[in-house]
Amino acid sequence: MKKYSFLLLLLTLVLIVAACVQQGSESGEGEGGSEEETNSGNGADDGVYTVGIDTTYPPFEFQVGGEYQGIDVELIKAIAENQGFEIQFRPMDFVGIIPALEEGELDLAIAGMSITEERQKVLDFSDPYFDAGLALVTKKDNTEIASLDDLDGKVIAVKSGTTGSKFIGENQEKYGYRVAYFDDSPSMFLDVASGYSQAMVEDYPVIAYAITSRNLDLKAVEERLSGEQYGIAVPKGEHGELLEQINQGLQELKDDGTYKGIVEKYIKN
Known part of the structure; x- marks a missing residue:
């Protein structure tokens, strides 16, 4: 009887240890999966870039009837179409745009932003698009x-x-x-x-x-x-390929007259 009780106790301990090992293994897989999901949340990974704008800045950016308009808005839309990527606008006060770029909340910004030495320390700029x-x-x-x-x-x-x-x-x-x-x-x-x-x-x-x-x-x-001179900004050291696309698209829009048409729509010479 004692021998039977001992074997039963031993079997119970083995089952408990096995269950603990199984639970630990599943827990480890869950943590790995969660981390992978978090890292895949960047909008730029699927070709959609978040663009910071200041909609209180006509003729470059403003809002009419719920629609964004202006030189900057039309220009970045045309560049995106020319280069085959998608964008979504995120309006905010101008003072918040550079911090948002630094924190990774924005992929790029076009907001009548002058290219300065101070800003170039924390941002990378496109070729100038407006004097x-x-x-x-x-x-x-x-x-x-x-x-x-x-x-x-x-x-x-x-x-x-x-x-x-x-x-x-x-x-x-x-x-x-x-x-x-x-x-x-x-x-x-x-x-x-x-x-x-x-x-x-x-x-x-x-x-x-x-x-x-x-x-x-x-x-x-x-x-x-x-x-x-105004430039389109991206976070320092990031989105180098995107910056190349922006510069290429900007140049092609200048060459085919699209850029001139956008500017003259809002600013009469």
């Missing part, structure tokens, strides 16, 4: 401000995170103005038109379009404070 520059803007009936030299003691508005913001910050001590920062261009336009800020700095093609299309009570008093 821009900063303009000094005042209310239309302002007769006191004709240049940066007239800004001592005045309040100047600028959009956060832009090259205009950098320019204003670097020259504040020289010209003696105060600075009001804004997250979007329309709020900045309204602030100057209402007289709260006496002037602002904005990319020239943007303010020229806004004044013409929206009949704003503003005027550009000094054009081309700086010479800048």
Whole structure:
């Protein structure tokens, strides 16, 4: 009887150990499968790239009736079609676009972004697609401000995170103005038109379009404070093949006249 009980106990222990080994093996397979699923979640892997845009930036990016329009929007759509990849837009404030690229939340961005040495430290840029520059803007009936030299003691508005913001910050001590920062261009336009800020700095093609299309009570008093070029950005050291496609597509659109047609649709020479 004791011998039978001992054999029964031994058999029970063997079954328990076998069950534990089986459970451990299945658990290990599950962890491996889960990791593989996580790593395959990048949208770029299936040819769909997430594009960061700032829809408060006409004529380059804006929204009408729920649809995205503008030079940047049409240009990146045309490049994607030319090169055979798909895109999905993700609108956000301009100030958030570079961090989103660095964090991998965006695959690329086209947002009237000037190519600068500082930005090239954390981003890779396409070939330039637009020659821009900063303009000094005042209310239309302002007769006191004709240049940066007239800004001592005045309040100047600028959009956060832009090259205009950098320019204003670097020259504040020289010209003696105060600075009001804004997250979007329309709020900045309204602030100057209402007289709260006496002037602002904005990319020239943007303010020229806004004044013409929206009949704003503003005027550009000094054009081309700086010479800048816009580029399409991708995270530093990533998406090299995509960047090559963008450059090739951009060049082909310039060669066949598509690029010129897009620009002239929004900016009249």
